[in-house]
Amino acid sequence: MTGAIDLATVWAFIIAFAVFVYVVMDGFDLGLGILFPLFPKREDRDVIMNSVAPVWDGNETWLVLGGGGMMAAFPLAYAVLMPALYTPMIAMLIGLIFRGVAFEFRWRVTQGKRNRWDIAFAGGSLLATLAQGIALGAILQGVHVEGRHYAGGWWDWLTPFSVLTGIALAIGYALLGAAWLVMKTEGPLRDKAYHLCWFLLFAMIGAIGAVSVATPFLHIQYTQRWFGWPNVILTAPVPIAVAAVTVLLLRSLANKWDYQPFFLTLALFALSYAGLGISMWPYIVPQSITIWQAASPENSQIFMLFGVAALVPLILGYTGWAYWVFRGKVRAGSGYH
């Protein structure tokens, strides 16, 4: 296989796109869950929940597309990675169950018991986020493969590096959540979100730095990819862009702007994500399986390509419309006292 644009490459970008859309969309509502303990006031919590209640379900659907799409387009990678990440995956699913039902359940109980589902929302969000971050780190370190099977143990995923990526993702999602609140709320709640943004932005830059420093130590390939000549000409813009976006973010926070913090945080995520892509390419299971080895037969990939080409723009359209319908600031409710 050459580096020319072929079906497997196209599908690698489609899956990467689906996962990225998931990360940015579910990222901020998972982040709201992580920040929940910092907002003990009931009115604040109601506003936070209401800001994502109409859209959380659509956000989570991208995760199903990422998993289902991977099974369809790269079945071998799906079959190797899922058992390798068994425990983080199960933990993520359980976390998502708790936080997902909390959206519906917390309104159905008497005020005194609402706390129970608030804990489920916060705990489930944190658990799912840590699991996703740990899974990411475990993929980056590579997994033990023999033939067409995962051949490692069921604790292989747990290393200092995967714990680091887990914490880094939790910080990133929390920053996204805080920036979302800046955009969607007002008054004291928004002021508090601003302060959190400052703190979380510095934490996130630290986390990006830590992961960036640690990654080249995992495998010599990563080092060569990032620092070898002539690659460095192509890879150097990434950290430079991260620095530039950080400066813009600091300015937007200093000026107390509404929208910029959220979208600039998305830009930070996009850059970090591009960095991951640079590290992994062309492997889908690092060091063992390339996207071409894992690819589905061509007719499966072509069959689905029609669907993606026709439907993804449509999906983005009506999803955008739903966000547009519920645009603007969310105010404290007058319906319950």
Added chain:
Amino acid sequence: MFEGWDAVVLARAQFAFTMSFHIVLPAFSIGLASYLAVLEALWLATGREVFINLFNYWLKIFAVAFGMGVVSGIVMSYQFGTNWSVFSDKTGPVIGPLMAYEVLTAFFLEAGFLGVMLFGLERVGHRLHFIATLMVAVGTLISAFWILSANSWMQTPAGYAVNADGQFVAADWLKVIFNPSFPYRLVHMVLAAYLTTALVVGAVGAFHLLRDRHLAGPRVMFSMAMWMATLVAPIQIVAGDQHGLNTLEHQPVKIMAMEGHFESHKHGAPLVLFGLPDQAAGKVKYAVEVPKLGSLILKHSLDAPLAGLDTVPRKDWPPVPIAFWSFRIMVGMGFLMMGLGLLSLWARWRGTLYQSRLLHVFALAMAPSGFIAVLAGWVTTETGRQPFTVYGLLRTVDAASPLAAPAVASSLIAFIIVYFAVFSAGVIYLLRLMAAPPHHGERGPGEDAPARAAGITPAAGATARGTA
């Protein structure tokens, strides 16, 4: 607790457990989404307040059930990879695209329009809101289309080839999608979903009529639900019979297990009504039989020969007692539903539909019958497919992930604890919503003071409320 259980058995138990919890929720959501679309259409057409009250009443219930369906569904979609990695590798090229299409054509549609359906009535106007409701309803049906196509392909694989890596690949996508059992399964399941929802709606209506027979909302919902039971239960029995004949053609061993036919019959097989199938002995103990009826039902002739499990190697036998009994539970529920439908028709004709306490108690008792029938039906078809995941081609023991038993046991225990904690709470909230009758000026999940962007009002009666 799990001594003697290997990783495959544990993975099967986990699939059975999580699938059972999941399937009842989409069954209810498919029917309820369509019912909500009908209610909103009736409200837009007639302007009668009772319809919008009923719409908002059932919308709150839909929101809770749908949320539970979504989270338990995500578990299902990832379970193929975690517990059945060999299956995923081998069937991914065929089944993966079907599931990807389900996400692209159904899940996004449902999720994208759900927010507007739940909270958007005041924001987008009646016409756009009705479109959102329709999109959610259509999404649930499209979802049924794809997932039943995938399941049917596992039951009656068609249009495939096998490549050098041992993977199934599609030779003809139309043959894959519209495989032999798919049309029958789709009709049977969608009708099951409609009946399941109708029986719940009817039971809630009956519950409130037993307390006060003059309430407008419960009268309307009870009448609508009973029409559905009257008309659809008999159709479902016919559809099920046709599905069975299709199974006889493509999965004869499954029918042998369902019917308890261990022995071949050269001159007309009996219909075993009841008995205790003994897998080890290879016969049904204490069988109550009707001579020749088995051949009459399956072959439409009294003396037609019918092969039994004695013509099949034992290693290819499904677990007969489970398939035998789950099938009878499903059929029994179906006939009870038809009985309820006929009784309601009789009461309707006599003008006692809203007065007959016997009918109302019967309808109330039938509340879970749809769920029981759906579960029993899925148990029948899935256990009847054993010992294969892809019928005749891929054995279940060869489809599982290379995992250690403790890993699967731990996740199974975790799921059992989490599911019981979360879903029992959900059932309590659903019952609480259903326990209050729909009232004048019933509000939806998000109708509130216009100053707010979005929000959910607590259930009526669950909290002290201000005036709106």
